Amino acid sequence: MVMMENENTTNQENIINDEEDEQSIDNTEILFNQNNYPKEFIEFLKENQVPLDSYQVKEVPRFIRIKPSTPLSYLEKIEKQLNTKLIALNWLPNFYQLKDSKTKISSSECYKKGIIYGMDASSGAAILALDPQPGDHVLDICCAPGTKLCMTSDIIHQNSTNYGSVTGVDISSSRLGSCKTLLKKYQIPNARLFISDASNFDIKAPNHLDPIPQDKIQQRKESKKLKLQQKQQQQQPEYIENNKIVNNNNNNNNNNNNNTKEDKVTGKRKYSSKKSSKRSLFDLKELYFSNQFWMRYSNSQYYDRVIVDAECSLDASVRHLLLHSKIGVHLTPEKLIELTSLQKKLIQTGFNLLKSGGVLVYSTCSFIKEQNEFVVQWLLDNNSNAKLIPAFKENLDTPIPYSPGFIENTYRFYPKNGTSGLFISKIQKE
Numbered sequence: 193m194v195m196m197e198n199e200n201t202t203n204q205e206n207i208i209n210d211e212e213d214e215q216s217i218d219n220t221e222i223l224f225n226q227n228n229y230p231k232e233f234i235e236f237l238k239e240n241q242v243p244l245d246s247y248q249v250k251e252v253p254r255f256i257r258i259k260p261s262t263p264l265s266y267l268e269k270i271e272k273q274l275n276t277k278l279i280a281l282n283w284l285p286n287f288y289q290l291k292d293s294k295t296k297i298s299s300s301e302c303y304k305k306g307i308i309y310g311m312d313a314s315s316g317a318a319i320l321a322l323d324p325q326p327g328d329h330v331l332d333i334c335c336a337p338g339t340k341l342c343m344t345s346d347i348i349h350q351n352s353t354n355y356g357s358v359t360g361v362d363i364s365s366s367r368l369g370s371c372k373t374l375l376k377k378y379q380i381p382n383a384r385l386f387i388s389d390a391s392n393f394d395i396k397a398p399n400h401l402d403p404i405p406q407d408k409i410q411q412r413k414e415s416k417k418l419k420l421q422q423k424q425q426q427q428q429p430e431y432i433e434n435n436k437i438v439n440n441n442n443n444n445n446n447n448n449n450n451n452t453k454e455d456k457v458t459g460k461r462k463y464s465s466k467k468s469s470k471r472s473l474f475d476l477k478e479l480y481f482s483n484q485f486w487m488r489y490s491n492s493q494y495y496d497r498v499i500v501d502a503e504c505s506l507d508a509s510v511r512h513l514l515l516h517s518k519i520g521v522h523l524t525p526e527k528l529i530e531l532t533s534l535q536k537k538l539i540q541t542g543f544n545l546l547k548s549g550g551v552l553v554y555s556t557c558s559f560i561k562e563q564n565e566f567v568v569q570w571l572l573d574n575n576s577n578a579k580l581i582p583a584f585k586e587n588l589d590t591p592i593p594y595s596p597g598f599i600e601n602t603y604r605f606y607p608k609n610g611t612s613g614l615f616i617s618k619i620q621k622e
């Protein structure tokens with residue numbers, strides 16, 4: 193079986209999924225000619241009944257999403273700033289393909305000002321399937337780095353009289369850090385982020401969204417200031433010396449007198465707070481609450497919609513294949529079992545937190561059946577109130593570029609059809 197590396201998947205994907213970046217890929221010829229595929233890759237495709245030409249691309253397309261509040265007249269300005277034509281995707285509102293896929297977007301004014309962000313059209317399709325409505329409370333399991341969360345939030349806040357919310361949960365603190373930056377940059381209101389192993393996540397939707405009274409804001413500011421002062425007094429800086437953490441506390445016996453404050457290798461002073469080094473990522477932590485509103489915990493309110501964009505082997509992503517040249521690397525049977533067992537836990541958690549009548553979208557960047565149709569079927573077999581439903585409306589003039597999955601109402605976006613690879617399914621809770 194082919195695919196993928198497993199260590200550092202998270203970090204590598206961070207680069208890829210931080211979709212705005214200058215990730216234009218040149219070595220697509222590996223995939224352009226099926227005759228050049230490594231033997232193991234062909235075996236992988238056959239084993240998973242993935243058509244041989246599915247990955248066949250001349251270049252990896254790149255897309256941007258323009259914030260919906262942007263006037264249409266701004267389009268020309270954006271094209272000028274990016275120095276490329278933008279081709280609108282008729283099936284996906286606010287999405288544009290960059291005519292020149294090598295365009296750098298992160299140095300443009302419109303990117304810096306938070307008017308556009310890079311996001312693959314297949315990721316957009318997952319949110320199209322989720323179909324969030326103004327005022328919804330949405331849970332995003334495996335949310336980081338968060339472009340789907342941003343897109344969802346834009347839609348639920350289209351009508352400003354509705355106080356919907358987005359709750360994101362992810363296990364990776366570094367990826368959640370990027371997510372937090374994204375939420376701040378795009379001024380996403382009513383958002384909560386949690387660091388947690390989502391298989392155990394049980395925080396329900398917020399049930400009360402009141403504007404924060406002014407005196408509470410003042411109280412919060414003061415208590416934050418006080419905490420910071422206390423922290424500064426308590427914490428002695430630590431620095432790295434010869435790969436060892438040295439405490440700069442005079443009372444500390446471990447502190448020898450050569451307390452060089454610079455890393456011998458880089459020459460840079462390094463601090464690390466004791467507190468953060470002890471923090472367990474597996475403890476549930478609130479990372480971020482956008483503080484425009486109180487977002488109280490509730491014991492009774494379930495989410496209107498849930499997206500589970502599950503951790504996976506990433507084999508459907510051409511970017512991933514090419515950037516990391518992992519075509520032909522083995523995903524061991526043990527690793528596959530570990531992944532699918534996690535995916536089942538994640539989808540079940542999402543389903544448990546969904547209200548009756550609500551919908552859940554399950555997606556992966558993999559074409560391996562065990563991670564997709566099998567997981568969905570497992571959920572259906574174990575929950576009599578779960579029902580697979582069509583994810584997309586079919587009356588569009590421009591067809592959505594998916595191929596059918598292996599069970600009815602599942603969808604595969606193959607790179608040959610002009611997007612990154614993705615599996616999408618939509619489940620209703622009856």
Ligand SMILES: C[S@@+](CC[C@H](N)C(=O)[O-])C[C@H]1O[C@@H](n2cnc3c(N)ncnc32)[C@H](O)[C@@H]1O
Pocket residue numbers: 202205209315333334335336337338339340341361362363364367388389390391501502503504534557
């Ligand atoms: C495909 S990425 C998610 C991309 C994200 N939905 C977006 O649109 O930007 C998968 C994510 O799953 C997270 N993850 C892996 N294991 C997890 C777990 N047990 N609980 C929560 N998140 C997990 C990874 O840190 C990674 O951010």
